[in-house]
Amino acid sequence: MSAAEADDRAESIRMIRDSAAAVVPPDGDLKRIRALRFQEPGFDPAMLRQMGEMGWIGLRVPEALGGAGLGLGEMCALAEELGRGLAPEPLIQAALSAQLLAAAGGKGALAKLLSGEALLLTAWQERADTLEAPGTPEATRLFLPMAGGATGFLLPARIGDRLALHEVPASAVRLETAPTQDGGFLGTITPPRDLGTPLATDIGPALTEALDEAALVTAAYLLGGMERAFAMTLDYLRTRQQFGRIIGTFQALQHRAADLKMQVALTRASIEAAAAALDAGVRGDARRAAVSRAKARAAEASLLVTRQSIQLHGGIGYTDDYDVGLFLRKAMVLANQFGSAALHRRRFMAVSPEVEA
Template sequence: MSAALDNDELAEATRLLRESAAGIAPRGGDRRRVRALRFQPPGFDPALLRAMGEQGWIGLRLPEEKGGAGLGLTALCALAEELGAALAPEPLIPAMLSAALLAAVDAEAPLDGLLSGEALVLTAWQEAPSALAAPGTAEAPRLFIPQAGGASAFLVPVRQGDGMALLLQPAESAELSLQKTQDGGFFGTLRPGSGTPIGTVSPGILADALEEAALATAASLLGVMDQTFTLTLDYLRTRQQFGRPIGSFQALQHRAADLQIQIALSRASIAAAAALLDEGQAPRAERRAAVSRAKARASDAAMLVTRQAIQLHGGIGYTDEADISLYLRKAMVLASQFGSAAMHRRRFAEEAREDEA
């Protein structure tokens, strides 16, 4: 959290963020827009990404002197939750990751274009599935780059000695292949080529940026499951069987209560992790453990809630035409981004032991 903001100011900033999100990507979701963008390159609306840049969202975490808003992770998680609930396919979190790295090396030209939403710079950091570490291997293909087909350039971290050199590689010269994702977007695989060195950062700066992206993704999953639950409750209240709403059946009420508990636990875990990182005083092991706990819980809970919602909708829920299926597809993609639940559980166990020592 910015030192200039007290709790009341942070609450007001968070409220305004949620309201601005409702104006661009309503929580209820424009599901016709989502369907129209599915499997159509680049998989998102560049105009809407520009609108997000105009709102200052891409630079939300950057200090004001770098062109940002200087807000903390509590505010970011609130925004990510709203966009998750709206099923927004725009790659805001990956763009924010790139903004953090570009700001760290004072790369003004690409940073200005990224913050405005006029250009999309994506960081090609991942070399293995279900990972949250960037080895920076020079020749290794970079995997699972979200919505890579819409990028104007790629930021490629390459280890050099004790640091990470950042290479800016224009999209037009990139050796890039695209694969469709379950939610209708695209993942890119990039083979690093000739890029322009723009600076060097410590591995810790990149690691911290990835931690924030993982926590923001957990918040997006929270939005997905929360809106899924809302739609499911509406269905249970209106769907009639044997002359009464099926939501009046005790067995279904129990299942709904269990899902609500999972959502509440995820929300508490994400809020606790965001507050801990905003304070900035906890040891690295404790911070990493908090992020892993939140991401593992959100990934597991989102898959449980969305799958159960499909079942509670009955046969129609299993069809692609049913809007509820869009939430399951989104959860399937987000659950493994910036580390799967299994990876984060392993890391939580390791970091918790280190913190206790």
């Protein structure tokens, strides 16, 4: 990449961050988030429409199909800013569906999905902690975030040796939802026998790539959350007094804060390196290794940083009224989405070119 191209890319990412800040202030209060907790569907449909109008759902969709045609660097920057604000809208899941509809040639409700008018969720998961989509036609589909707000679902279904894609309206499935630790909801759906409208006969490769990208973007969301929680903790350490001294002057607490800062920095480096590699066109095992390195680190670091942030706040950190705890709750829910740290460590060891056979 030339210097001019690098500058253009940096400017594009800066503009994405600025647009996110206009909708979800990165250091604003969390009253909106608190008001949505444990209230079906768990997010604000009007906010999702606004995200669609700003082009976020179609950020990775080619311009010819109505998207922005931008890279993972921009998508990860956007997710990071949303993570700082704990935005509950299922943007990552909507973007995954948009990529599949784009791979299907723009069939189905792509335009409505990109605008935020409709919410299509891809029901690919049949068991816990996996990135594999078996596509068993009659299988119950699990762990669909904010499924109560979906207008329809995309169903990957294996027909012969290929993974076909079908679209089914929400009214045609049996849906059950359960609350999550952060105040959102996960859905379980039972598909109809006819599987709905066929959109594509072979979506397997596109789904594999889209799931990897969703894992990386989820890692970026976790990075934004842990960074905000750490910033809140530093502010607390600089102002809270104990025994007549600012507690941030205590050496033991300084050491703990330094360790957390290192975790945040390493997570950022891993995510940015993975996004740059995928945008440069890396394929195969090297692609999977880059994603798994980033997701494993983000999953573990987000839980470590948010837990330590609560501890460093002392007793007030454990109260539900204090905002820092919301970041731990979010990390507890997202750490395992699109693969846990354990899954991604195993995959990294299996595919990493740095590991000798």
